[in-house]
Amino acid sequence: MSERHPDFDELVGPDLDASERERLRRVHDALLAAGPPPDLGPRLGEPPVPSADVVPLAPRRRRRIALVALAAALAVAVFAGGFAAGSRHATPQAVRSVSMTGTPLAGRASASLALFGVDAAGNWPMKLSVDGLAPSTSGRPYELWLTRHGRLVALCGSFVPKAQGTTVVPMNAPYRLTEYDGWVVVEEGSTAPVLSTA
Amino acid sequence: MERVDHAAAVTDSELIERIAGGDRTAFEELYGRYARAVLGLALRRLGDRGRAEDATQEAFVSIWRSARTYDPRRGAGAPWLYAVARNAITDGLRRRPEPTAELQDGPGDEPGPAERAESSWAAWQVHRALEVLPDHERPVIELAYWRGLSQSEIAKELDLPLGTVKTRTRSALARLAGVLEGELE
Numbered sequence: 001m002s003e004r005h006p007d008f009d010e011l012v013g014p015d016l017d018a019s020e021r022e023r024l025r026r027v028h029d030a031l032l033a034a035g036p037p038p039d040l041g042p043r044l045g046e047p048p049v050p051s052a053d054v055v056p057l058a059p060r061r062r063r064r065i066a067l068v069a070l071a072a073a074l075a076v077a078v079f080a081g082g083f084a085a086g087s088r089h090a091t092p093q094a095v096r097s098v099s100m101t102g103t104p105l106a107g108r109a110s111a112s113l114a115l116f117g118v119d120a121a122g123n124w125p126m127k128l129s130v131d132g133l134a135p136s137t138s139g140r141p142y143e144l145w146l147t148r149h150g151r152l153v154a155l156c157g158s159f160v161p162k163a164q165g166t167t168v169v170p171m172n173a174p175y176r177l178t179e180y181d182g183w184v185v186v187e188e189g190s191t192a193p194v195l196s197t198a
Numbered sequence: 199m200e201r202v203d204h205a206a207a208v209t210d211s212e213l214i215e216r217i218a219g220g221d222r223t224a225f226e227e228l229y230g231r232y233a234r235a236v237l238g239l240a241l242r243r244l245g246d247r248g249r250a251e252d253a254t255q256e257a258f259v260s261i262w263r264s265a266r267t268y269d270p271r272r273g274a275g276a277p278w279l280y281a282v283a284r285n286a287i288t289d290g291l292r293r294r295p296e297p298t299a300e301l302q303d304g305p306g307d308e309p310g311p312a313e314r315a316e317s318s319w320a321a322w323q324v325h326r327a328l329e330v331l332p333d334h335e336r337p338v339i340e341l342a343y344w345r346g347l348s349q350s351e352i353a354k355e356l357d358l359p360l361g362t363v364k365t366r367t368r369s370a371l372a373r374l375a376g377v378l379e380g381e382l383e
Contacts, residue, residue: 004346011342011349011367024371027378034324036344037234038241041251047229048255048262140267151256189264191256191289 005032094127098183098197102132106194109133113144113183126156126171133161133185133194140188144171146180152191153180210275211268218265225262228279233258235325236283242318243287257286280322327377335370338363 008028012021094114102109109132116125128144136142142161146154157171184193208227216224236257240250261282268278328336341347341355349367353360 006342006346007348011364012371013364013368020372023375024368027371027374030320030324030378031339031343031374034321036340037325037328038237040233040237043251044233044237044254047226047233048258151252152259189260189267191260191286 100183100185100195100197102195103193105192106133109195111185111195115177124177128157128159128169128171130159130161130167130169130185130195131165133167135161135163136187138187138189142185142194143188145184145186146177147182147184147196148180150182152184152186156183158188210279211270214261214265214268214275214278215270217262218268225258228261229258231329232279232283232326234329235322238325239280239283239318239322240287242321243284244290249290253287253290256290257283260286276323276326280319284318323378324374327374330377331370331373335366335373338366339370339374342367 006028008025011028012024016024093116095117096115098113098115100111100113109130111128111130111133114127114129116127133142141158143158144156145152146156157169159167159169161167182197184197185195186193208224210228210231213224213228213231217228233254237250237254240253240257241247244250244253261279264282268275328339331339337356338352341352342349347355349363350360352358352367353363356363358366
């Protein structure tokens with residue numbers, strides 16, 4: 001930024017009435033106080049590409065009804081599937097288990113993430129088990145993210161923990177896991193982890 | 199002039215609501231309006247260009263993800279965007295703390311948190327307002343204020359008649375006053 005300040009009188013000329021002159025003077029002072037906006041440079045020339053699509057939410061009441069209906073349907077489906085399968089199939093074995101510990105934001109929380117084999121569609125079925133994580137005070141759910149170099153990169157799912165006991169949440173990640181280097185849980189709308197693998 | 203017409207037609211609030219529905223075009227439009235303001239805020243907070251660029255990207259990811267929490271009945275888009283960006287920058291700072299600096303003796307002359315916050319918000323508003331200037335007006339302001347050129351020098355630099363430069367300068371200041379009305383009292 002140049003040290004030479006523009007001459008306000010030269011900029012606006014002599015023929016303004018007093019109130020307009022005062023109005024423009026405030027802008028002049030604000031511009032000088034703010035200083036120049038930075039150039040974006042090549043790295044910020046384009047907006048980032050958020051990796052998780054925003055899912056428009058229905059109004060809360062409708063959403064709750066839909067969730068209850070979905071949970072009921074899933075319960076029936078799981079029961080019927082299990083009944084039909086009988087003992088022919090053993091419980092799937094996790095191919096990998098990941099431990100997560102609470103950050104200072106949730107020091108008593110812990111979690112484990114069981115990853116099952118890649119399914120036919122290329123997805124990773126997972127089961128997240130969370131202990132000691134209180135529901136957020138804002139009422140917003142928590143989200144499980146894959147990270148790279150400390151950044152949230154890919155969203156795997158969201159959940160609301162139970163007030164007590166272990167919360168178990170099935171999830172499914174359609175990602176190439178080798179592209180990431182960690183997992184974190186954050187409150188929706190925040191980037192501050194409450195659980196992490198670090 | 200297309201830029202101004204477009205800016206006048208679509209408010210920040212409308213863009214945020216469209217982003218909540220997954221509209222990438224609205225996100226790009228909002229990025230064009232606010233990227234420099236967010237980077238400026240991050241630079242003032244973090245001091246380091248690389249970390250500020252990281253924080254700017256994180257702030258816009260946060261805006262994308264948080265858009266559905268925005269309620270236009272509770273206020274205009276700019277303060278909401280400022281709050282989301284500031285929180286994202288602060289979160290980034292917590293995750294990647296500043297390098298340890300030597301402590302200075304005594305309190306120093308640095309402004310306190312309240313003064314810093316107020317000047318950050320004021321600069322945010324001014325930088326945002328600059329983005330709504332038409333493409334033919336913005337250069338005269340930037341050359342006058344941040345390169346220190348006189349009106350005659352600007353006329354030479356832009357190859358314009360001096361009278362045109364004066365008209366555009368006064369018009370740009372009046373337009374900025376209109377955008378910032380009520381915020382600089």
